[in-house]
Amino acid sequence: MTEILDIALLSFMIVLAIAVSRMQNLFMAAMMTGIFSFLSAIVFTLLDAVDVAFTEAAVGAGVSTVLLLGTLSLTTREEKIVKKNNALALLVVLITGSALIYGTLDMPNYGDPNAPVHQHVADRYIEKSGEEMGIPNIVTSVLASYRGYDTLGEVTVIFTAGIGVILLLGHIWRKEDEQ
Amino acid sequence: MFIAAMIGILVTMALALCRALLGPTVYDRILSVNMFGTKTVLFIAVLGFLTDRPDFLDLALIYVLINFIGTLAVLKFVTYNDLGADPEEQNRT
Incomplete structure (x- = not known):
């Protein structure tokens, strides 16, 4: 059935x-990406990655649709049509796509117990994380403690991106105030 | 029975998708996105029972809330063309 x-x-x-890439009206395209996020959230749920599905629904379907609409209200609703055909871009896309497909050929089957991800450190996290960290949720203890520096780096990147966006938007707001 | 429900939801999803792609007006598409969100919620709820894991229902509840807020934001954008607009101020002017 699955x-x-x-x-x-x-x-x-x-x-x-395909429909999103062919759409000229950007507002419609933003709406379609909302549906796309819902679909990918369902696929994540089917793959048992419930926490990823949670994030996908909240960020993909919720916040990013609103962010795209905010961008549209600052810019324009219609796509600029590029007339000249760009063979180089098509070539780059084809090469990247085939490299990605080639990369998936080496991946272990879904749910394979001999996959490296189940052999490496997962057993230790499952057995020891409770007594070492004192947190019942294993995902939380991996994110916040075992990979704490990694998470700190990610938060720094997001913080920097946020500052960049505020600086860019603040510039526009200041111009409006002066007028 | 859950399989029949699942097939029904898939067919409804396909119909909503057709409406979203064909249009013709903006409101058709907004309604189809909202309906697709509802179908996602139903899909996850049925999937939980189909695979004997009804704990997915929490996820479905969160999706209902996100879908509602998202639709409100979209409608506000369509009406005022600005997400930060104050409706009362618009009415006064």
């Missing part, structure tokens, strides 16, 4: 992706 669901959902996603 195979049928996977096929149906992934074909919905392909149809949507």
Whole structure:
């Protein structure tokens, strides 16, 4: 049954992706990406990655649609049509795509117990994290403690991006105030 | 029975998708996005029972809230063309 669901959902996603790339009206495209995020959230749920699905729904379907609409209200609703055909861009996209597909060939099957991800440190986290960290949720203790420096780096990157956005938008707001 | 429900939800999703792609007006598309969000909630709820893991229902509840707020933001954008607009101020002028 889940195979049928996977096929149906992934074909919905392909149809949507093609439609979004062909749309000229950016407002419609922003709406379609909202549907796309809902679909990918369902696929994540089917793959048992419930926490990723949670994030995808909150960020992809919720916040990023609103952010895209905010961008549209500051810029324009219609796409600028580029007339000249860009063969170099197509070539880069094709090479990147085939490299990504080539990369997936080496990946272990879904749910394979011999996959490296199940062999490396996962056992130790499952057995020891409770007594070492005192937190019942293993994901939280990995994120906040075992990989604490990594998380700190990520937060720094997001903080810097936020400062950049505020500086850019603040410039526009100041101009409006002067007028 | 859950399989029949699942097939029904998939068909409804396909119909909502058709409406979102065909349009023709903005409101058709907004409604179809909102409906697609509702179908996502139903899908996750049914999936939980289909795979004997009804704890997915929490996830479905969060999606309802996100979908509601997202639709409000979109409608506000369509009406005022600005997310930070104050509706009362617009009415006064």
